[in-house]
Amino acid sequence: MSARGQFVSTMTALLDEDPRCALVLADISLDRFAPAVAAHGGRVVNVGIREQAMIGVTAGLCLAGMRAVAHSYATFLVERPFEQIKLDLSHQAFEAVLVSIAGSYDASEEGRTHQSPGDVALLDTLPAWTVHVPGHPGEVDGLLRSAVSSSGNVYIRLSDSSNSGPARSGASIVREGSDGAPLVIAVGPLLDPVIEATSDLDVTVCHLTTIRPFPDDLVALVGATDIVLVEPYLAGTSASQVARALVDRPHRLSCLGVSNPELHRFGSPDDHARAHGLDAAGIRRSLASYL
Amino acid sequence: MTETPSTSAGYAELPRLLSLMTGDEKHNLSAYSTLDVLWVLYDRVMRRCKSDPDRFLLSKGHGPQAYFAVLAAMGYFPESLLTTFGEFDSPFGHHPDHLLVPGVEISSGSLGHGLAIACGLAIGLRLQGSSARVFCLLGDAEMDEGSNHEAIVVADRLGVSNLTAIVIDNDSASHGWPGGIERRFEVEGWATTRVNGRDHASIEAALAHQVAGRPGVVVAETEAK
Numbered sequence: 001m002s003a004r005g006q007f008v009s010t011m012t013a014l015l016d017e018d019p020r021c022a023l024v025l026a027d028i029s030l031d032r033f034a035p036a037v038a039a040h041g042g043r044v045v046n047v048g049i050r051e052q053a054m055i056g057v058t059a060g061l062c063l064a065g066m067r068a069v070a071h072s073y074a075t076f077l078v079e080r081p082f083e084q085i086k087l088d089l090s091h092q093a094f095e096a097v098l099v100s101i102a103g104s105y106d107a108s109e110e111g112r113t114h115q116s117p118g119d120v121a122l123l124d125t126l127p128a129w130t131v132h133v134p135g136h137p138g139e140v141d142g143l144l145r146s147a148v149s150s151s152g153n154v155y156i157r158l159s160d161s162s163n164s165g166p167a168r169s170g171a172s173i174v175r176e177g178s179d180g181a182p183l184v185i186a187v188g189p190l191l192d193p194v195i196e197a198t199s200d201l202d203v204t205v206c207h208l209t210t211i212r213p214f215p216d217d218l219v220a221l222v223g224a225t226d227i228v229l230v231e232p233y234l235a236g237t238s239a240s241q242v243a244r245a246l247v248d249r250p251h252r253l254s255c256l257g258v259s260n261p262e263l264h265r266f267g268s269p270d271d272h273a274r275a276h277g278l279d280a281a282g283i284r285r286s287l288a289s290y291l
Numbered sequence: 292m293t294e295t296p297s298t299s300a301g302y303a304e305l306p307r308l309l310s311l312m313t314g315d316e317k318h319n320l321s322a323y324s325t326l327d328v329l330w331v332l333y334d335r336v337m338r339r340c341k342s343d344p345d346r347f348l349l350s351k352g353h354g355p356q357a358y359f360a361v362l363a364a365m366g367y368f369p370e371s372l373l374t375t376f377g378e379f380d381s382p383f384g385h386h387p388d389h390l391l392v393p394g395v396e397i398s399s400g401s402l403g404h405g406l407a408i409a410c411g412l413a414i415g416l417r418l419q420g421s422s423a424r425v426f427c428l429l430g431d432a433e434m435d436e437g438s439n440h441e442a443i444v445v446a447d448r449l450g451v452s453n454l455t456a457i458v459i460d461n462d463s464a465s466h467g468w469p470g471g472i473e474r475r476f477e478v479e480g481w482a483t484t485r486v487n488g489r490d491h492a493s494i495e496a497a498l499a500h501q502v503a504g505r506p507g508v509v510v511a512e513t514e515a516k
Binding site: 022042048052055057059060061062063064083087092 | 403407408409411414416419421442449
């Protein structure tokens with residue numbers, strides 16, 4: 001099952017289980033929620049292709065005491081109605097869960113209009129968002145259930161790219177290098193290419209499926225002073241987080257990620273990963289020149 | 292949502308309450324396009340019981356002195372606080388902040404945000420079995436923002452009949468609304484009424500009236516800006 005399929009499945013179950021839970025759509029994925037619409041018509045609110053209204057209505061549901069989930073392509077969920085996210089959610093202290101699909105370049109053939117490598121960087125301009133970047137469909141159920149049952153503003157960024165298996169949620173050290181070895185931080189679905197790229201290198205590899213709040217303590221604890229960030233969205237998005245985590249020591253940082261959002265190319269997600277140097281070979285090349 | 296205290300001052304007190312914010316000795320109430328509608332809404336229309344009160348969202352956050360004066364008159368906070376208007380640690384800025392002002396449901400200022408929030412609130416209340424009405428006040432120039440027109444369609448198609456929009460029409464939209472701003476609501480299925488925004492009896496009658504199954508809009512006409 002894809003991450004999107006798992007989202008639909010878990011979300012449908014949550015609508016069954018929790019009468020406080022509501023889903024707000026702007027046409028995207030509506031067909032997949034047909035059973036949920038039939039069972040809980042009132043709590044699946046489709047506003048049509050109206051993303052500003054999607055976030056405003058989501059905020060209003062929060063004001064009414066409900067836990068609302070809004071869902072669309074990342075670009076239509078985060079970038080288009082960003083002022084609504086900034087004011088109707090963050091500034092008002094109204095809280096909701098946003099679940100996106102297609103993120104950086106899953107929609108490779110659709111082109112730039114359907115891509116949003118800047119979504120996490122944009123949310124970084126607002127305080128106190130929790131941001132999850134699952135790397136496998138098997139991580140989605142737990143993340144969504146926990147987001148809906150908790151409070152606060154939560155963004156879950158789903159992708160068609162996937163590691164071979166699910167990871168522990170949050171932050172984990174998946175390989176330990178020697179003392180002082182460089183630290184490679186792999187985010188979400190980029191763990192597998194990072195593992196492949198570093199198989200014969202003395203590095204510590206940390207995997208993050210929750211990127212905000214950033215695990216300052218864990219990153220500091222590793223003790224490395226050479227850091228490589230490998231993020232599936234805009235390169236350098238978490239650079240300031242690393243700088244804060246390591247403020248007490250001289251260090252150097254290399255940031256890999258989507259390097260050129262204006263690629264003007266189509267093809268497959270793999271083509272785009274290669275173009276941004278985010279396939280195993282590209283990550284290997286960057287590591288070799290950095291280390 | 293905040294506790295809804297009982298009325299502590301009347302309409303005649305509003306000029307004095309406004310003076311506390313502006314320092315001016317005399318006030319021409321017509322300078323405040325929203326004042327009469329806000330007064331009638333709070334004094335005569337809204338159900339203000341504690342268990343399931345009607346809700347009011349000020350979308351047009353500009354010029355909130357009238358709103359603050361009415362809330363003070365209704366006893367939401369001590370009127371002496373109004374003298375701090377605009378100060379660094381005052382609850383009262385030039386746009387309302389709901390985290391700071393008792394009785395204020397949303398923070399507004401950037402135009403075109405309130406109606407969609409009001410729509411979501413009305414849907415959420417109805418889902419939970421509430422019989423409360425949701426009122427949302429906008430301005431005719433605010434209607435320039437396209438986000439309002441998203442919300443107008445959504446409110447009708449989803450049958451949000453517990454929502455009443457109020458548009459203060461002081462003819463301030465740069466490019467105007469041929470046929471009246473209510474046409475934009477009417478074509479989408481809303482029940483529409485136009486009243487004199489200074490006539491308390493007309494405002495009360497229009498706001499009290501609900502049409503089954505449809506959201507309603509009351510356009511309250513005041514002196515041209």
